[in-house]
Amino acid sequence: MIELEGLTKRFGGKVAVDNLSFQVRPGVVTGFLGPNGAGKSTTMRMMLDLDNPTSGTVRIDGKHYRDLPEPLKYIGALLDAKAMHGGRSAYNNLLCLAQSNRIPTSRVDEVLDLVGLTPVARQKSKGFSLGMGQRLGIAAALLGDPEILMFDEPVNGLDPEGILWIRNLMKGLAAEGRTIFVSSHLMSEMALTAEHLIVIGQGKLLADLSMADFIQQNSRSYVRMRSPQQERLKDVLHEAGIDAIDVPATGTLEINGVAAEQLGELAAQHQIVLHELSPQRASLEEAFMRMTADSVEYHAHAPGAGELPPGAAADNPARPADVPAWGAGFDATRKGGK
Numbered sequence: 092m093i094e095l096e097g098l099t100k101r102f103g104g105k106v107a108v109d110n111l112s113f114q115v116r117p118g119v120v121t122g123f124l125g126p127n128g129a130g131k132s133t134t135m136r137m138m139l140d141l142d143n144p145t146s147g148t149v150r151i152d153g154k155h156y157r158d159l160p161e162p163l164k165y166i167g168a169l170l171d172a173k174a175m176h177g178g179r180s181a182y183n184n185l186l187c188l189a190q191s192n193r194i195p196t197s198r199v200d201e202v203l204d205l206v207g208l209t210p211v212a213r214q215k216s217k218g219f220s221l222g223m224g225q226r227l228g229i230a231a232a233l234l235g236d237p238e239i240l241m242f243d244e245p246v247n248g249l250d251p252e253g254i255l256w257i258r259n260l261m262k263g264l265a266a267e268g269r270t271i272f273v274s275s276h277l278m279s280e281m282a283l284t285a286e287h288l289i290v291i292g293q294g295k296l297l298a299d300l301s302m303a304d305f306i307q308q309n310s311r312s313y314v315r316m317r318s319p320q321q322e323r324l325k326d327v328l329h330e331a332g333i334d335a336i337d338v339p340a341t342g343t344l345e346i347n348g349v350a351a352e353q354l355g356e357l358a359a360q361h362q363i364v365l366h367e368l369s370p371q372r373a374s375l376e377e378a379f380m381r382m383t384a385d386s387v388e389y390h391a392h393a394p395g396a397g398e399l400p401p402g403a404a405a406d407n408p409a410r411p412a413d414v415p416a417w418g419a420g421f422d423a424t425r426k427g428g429k
């Protein structure tokens with residue numbers, strides 16, 4: 092278990108982490124999300140005592156990091172895969188870590204095997220590809236067989252097979268009852284890996300909830316309809332008092348707040364042929380973009396480019412102007428702490 096209480100970090104006048112309080116619980120993979128510059132790495136560094144908080148505390152299994160007798164046996168972390176000594180072999184990098192943390196040498200071969208680096212164990216790590224470097228960093232995190240593991244962007248540089256491997260590894264470690272805390276910008280990957288989410292923006296807590304609740308509360312669901320008798324369908328919907336949004340790009344209609352069953356029956360009553368009748372649920376990416384739209388520090392302003400994915404917020408007529416950017420269902424009282 093990791094517990095943060097009022098954690099704050101200022102760099103000069105800049106507040107990088109702003110009064111963060113949350114817990115990371117064992118037995119599930121907890122995803123850590125936030126736009127660029129939100130304060131994720133700074134938070135993780137303070138969790139590992141690599142940065143001093145301006146105020147607030149982090150406890151690892153109830154203790155401050157510096158009071159853990161052999162920290163690697165409690166918490167393993169992959170923060171920067173390039174932090175390894177390039178002139179040393181993969182084996183020697185891990186051996187040094189093992190010896191300085193009183194971890195049996197036999198564990199070095201075990202973790203090398205676990206991450207698939209045994210064939211290159213004696214090669215200098217400076218010749219490693221990005222993906223091999225990530226695997227070595229993960230091996231180092233696993234060395235002390237810790238109950239808590241933290242990974243900052245662990246799938247960076249990994250190929251699809253490597254991404255699948257780390258996903259299964261993290262899920263497997265969580266299933267063993269360990270605490271797994273992972274940051275990633277790859278929303279599709281996070282959606283497949285994490286069960287719980289902590290979301291921050293400009294250093295502040297925006298959400299602390301399950302993946303399912305996060306998506307449900309921060310995205311709209313709607314029904315998509317397509318018919319070869321589209322104009323007739325629009326008239327029928329209009330007569331029934333149902334608002335349909337025309338999406339010319341896809342030749343579809345989008346309907347909010349009416350069940351697909353009801354729409355299908357209405358079409359059938361009027362003998363309208365349907366080529367599509369599909370309930371839509373937004374992706375984690377859309378939910379994330381909606382929630383963090385107000386706290387993105389660095390916007391790209393390409394001509395004509397929207398800042399949200401298709402269907403989200405600004406270009407989405409379904410989102411009324413008075414709905415806050417984190418979505419209609421999101422409980423604003425959750426902002427800043429549970």
Ligand SMILES: Nc1ncnc2c1ncn2[C@@H]1O[C@H](COP(=O)(O)OP(=O)(O)OP(=O)(O)O)[C@@H](O)[C@H]1O
Nearest residue numbers: 102105106107125126127128129130131132133134
């Ligand atoms: N050593 C430092 N000195 C001054 N400012 C810093 C320092 N480290 C981080 N910051 C600032 O603190 C804020 C949070 O940075 P941090 O790297 O923690 O964000 P992040 O969420 O990890 O971002 P990214 O997703 O881009 O990695 C940023 O505005 C950053 O510029």
